[in-house]
Amino acid sequence: MSKEIKFNEETLTLINKIINRYPVGKQKSALLPVLHIAQAEFDGWLSPETMEYVASLLNIKPIEVFEVATFYSMYNLKPVGKCILEVCRTSSCWSRGSEDIVQHLEKKLGIKAGETTKDGMFTIKTVECLGSCGGAPMLQCGAAFHENLTIEKVNSIVENYRYEGKRKSYTDLDYKNTL
Amino acid sequence: MGKKILLEHINVPGINTLEVYRQNGGYASVEKALKTMAPDAIVEEVKKSGLRGRGGAGFPTGMKWSFLAKPEGVERYLVVNADESEPGTFKDRYLMEKIPHILLEGMITSSFALGAKTSCIYIRGEYFYVSRILEAAIEEAYAAGLLGKNILGTNFSHDIFVQVGAGAYICGEETALLESLEGKRGNPRIKPPFPAVAGLYGCPTVVNNVETIASVPYIVMNGGDDYAKIGIGRSTGTKLISASGHINKPGVYEIEMGITVEDFIYSEEYCGGILNGKKLKAVVAGGSSVPILPADLILKTEKGEPRLMSYESLSDGGFATGTMLGSGGFMVYDETTSIVKNLYTFARFYHHESCGQCSPCREGTGWMEKILHRIVEGHGKHGDTDLLWDIQRKIEGNTICPLGDAAAWPVASAIRHFRAEFEEYINHPERIKEVKHLQELVS
Secondary structure, three states: OOOOOOOOHHHHHHHHHHHOOOOOOOHHHHHHHHHHHHHHHOOOOOOHHHHHHHHHHHOOOHHHHHHHHOOOOOOOOOOOOOEEEEEEOOHHHHHOOHHHHHHHHHHHHOOOOOOEOOOOOEEEEEEOOOOOHHHOOOEEEOOEEEOOOOHHHHHHHHHHHHHHOOOOOOOOOOHHHHO | OOOOOOOOOOOOOOOOOHHHHHHOOOOHHHHHHHHHOOHHHHHHHHHHHOOEOOOOOOOEHHHHHHOOOOOOOOOOEEEEEEOOOOOOOOHHHHHHHHOHHHHHHHHHHHHHHHOOOEEEEEEOHHHHHHHHHHHHHHHHHHHOOOOEOOHHHOOOOEEEEEEEOOOOHHHHOHHHHHHHHOOOOOOOOOOOOOOOOOOHHHOOEEEEEHHHHHOHHHHHHHOHHHHHHOEEOOEEOEEEEEEEEOEOOOEEEEEEOOOEHHHHHHOOOOOOOEHHHOOEEEEEOOOOOOOEEEHHHHHEOOOOOEOEOOHHHHOOOHHHHOOOOOOOEEEEEEOOOOHHHHHHHHHHHHHHHOOOOOHHHHHHHHHHHHHHHHHHOOOOOOOHHHHHHHHHHHHOOOOOOOHHHHHHHHHHHHHHHHHHHHHHHHHOHHHOOOOOOHHHHHO
């Protein structure tokens, strides 16, 4: 599974485009977006090697990358499943039944929240408010928001992801389809 | 139907595209501002409009703009706060997803007023798909000559980019947002200096909420006085309300400020009443940080007057009997809701989101979560309610940023209005599992 930690030319072009948004010398501003890209390209998590690589790309110290990667909840610092099922559990999602959704997922996948299935397909993660309270209860997987969840809906979501068998990342949406 | 400013064209098919948006009068404010108005005249109109920050604090926007320092030869920035992370709030996501161009139009016009050559939308990382919608809209705007060099043939040039965050509520605090935008941890800065003097990269910066900036085109087109006539008193204009919880019609509604809370909850035009015909127990009216109010106090003020959806009416009575409009994150709880359990979800949230800089917040939020956890699990100790009260008092006002207050207020208000429920949990843990209607039991 492990591959060389190096972006291809296409990705490097994209990263340069991002860096050029900022004034000269402020390339560190690109750190958050670049970490998202790195996570998507290198197996869904940020290994120490990946973080060092990103530091070298942005000409900053590795510690500057580590301190950021450990601060934000969307960066994974250990290997995760291909599909991270992020279930919101804050107030409105809780009041509309998020605990039942988590329990059902735990039973269905045979793991606890925070764990990954043996086949590496799914990780269950409980998260705080994702700004989808009007569609409560909800879960996020990659860029997709799944709202107004019912047990049946959760079942079909899980089965669809299993059938697809692909890694889901926040970054993998083709925006041109949204217009 | 009340006045609609932001969502007037929400149901027009294709309103997310530049073409349809322009057919419906979109970008007229850019044309008007750049070709016929002086930057300071726009600031004056915004001041006259009485527009207040829609992110939660309600600070007058025109005044914020007038604080912007303008030293010669130094860049100025406009940063749009799209980090929408306050539990119960999802209005900006809705607006950006459905009508991305209204935000871009507001940004171009506002940047002209502020003299900013570059502006940025800082959007929470979880809204990645929305960032792509915004980027597509930006691309359209560049192609149409509404962004880039010499916009519409004028001397004004402007660039906009979108920056995604990576999961941190604290980055909604404006100085934490700027830190994050500079590629750092989202630790709020000590103020002063304020961003208006030293913001992004140390340059003068205005940080405004999405909804605030999206309101600017209307003000430029119709004048500040016209905007100020909408709404009630010092709560001018319209407000997007994110309605969720135990209601029949969760969603985002644009209201003219001044309608009654009762109308908002029960009318078919808005929330459509309580889910499954149950009774209303409590409401958090402005996002998780504002005090929770029981049904009688959210519907009527202590004086017995109908409570209105406005900054002033919602805060009538102070924290003793009132609350705040905040971000407009309106969460409704029916009679079966456990206020203590709900509070536990808030406490867990604030503990998770504390940046850790200030001891009272870092330690206090964790402590409150721990106590509430043991209470809801049936292991509460006598004195825990007083202990919670004591801890929240020691957090409030003792931190660099308002997250500490935001963590304290929900705890204080839940105890203030629902103390008996805490005691029920602590004194009769054996009843917790079977009790559904706690309020009925203890009243």
